[in-house]
Amino acid sequence: MSVKTAGGSPTAPTTSKRISGTLYRGREGMWSWVLHRITGVAIFFFLLVHILDTALVRVSPEAYNAVIGTYQTPIMGVGEVALVAAIVFHAFNGLRIILIDFWSKGSRYQKVMFYVVIGLWVVTMVGFVPRHLINVFSH
Known part of the structure; x- marks a missing residue:
């Protein structure tokens, strides 16, 4: 089947699917990739701030104590929940990536492994969040 243009000459057949911009369409692999990058960057910035505030102890112990006081x-405490959520997801998803890279059938089970990661993350957070928030709000 060919399509005639305004000038009357035939053109290549048209298809119903058109790729525009990107091949990703919001599937599990893309969301896993996005979340892994976001959590990795968040963890990096936490570590940077943690190193800087710990270094304050050598500069000014009073300033260090003031900063540590604001962390309590x-x-x-809610920010610590977000930090733990990022670390736990990043760790479980990192194991999923290792399995995909080194297990010959890993890419076939990418979707299932993504949902396993989400399940493990939820179970871990359900165990952590109530206990942590009870400690945060009881003091």
Whole structure:
């Protein structure tokens, strides 16, 4: 089947699917990739801030104590939940990536492994969050 243009000459057949911009369409592999990058960057910035605030102890112990005092607020306790959530997802997803890379059938089970990662993450967070928040808000 060919399509005639305005000038009357035939053109190549048209298809119903058109790729525009990217091949990703929001599937599990893409979301896994995006979440892995976001959690990795968040963990990096946490470590950077942690190194800087720990270095304050050599510069000014009073400033160090003041910074550590601000970390003992309920807002920072909720921030710790976000940090643990990022670390746990990043760790489980990293194991999934290792399996995909080194297991010959890993890419066939990518979708299943993504949902296993999400399940493990949920179970871990359900075990962590209540206990942590009870400690944060009881002091």
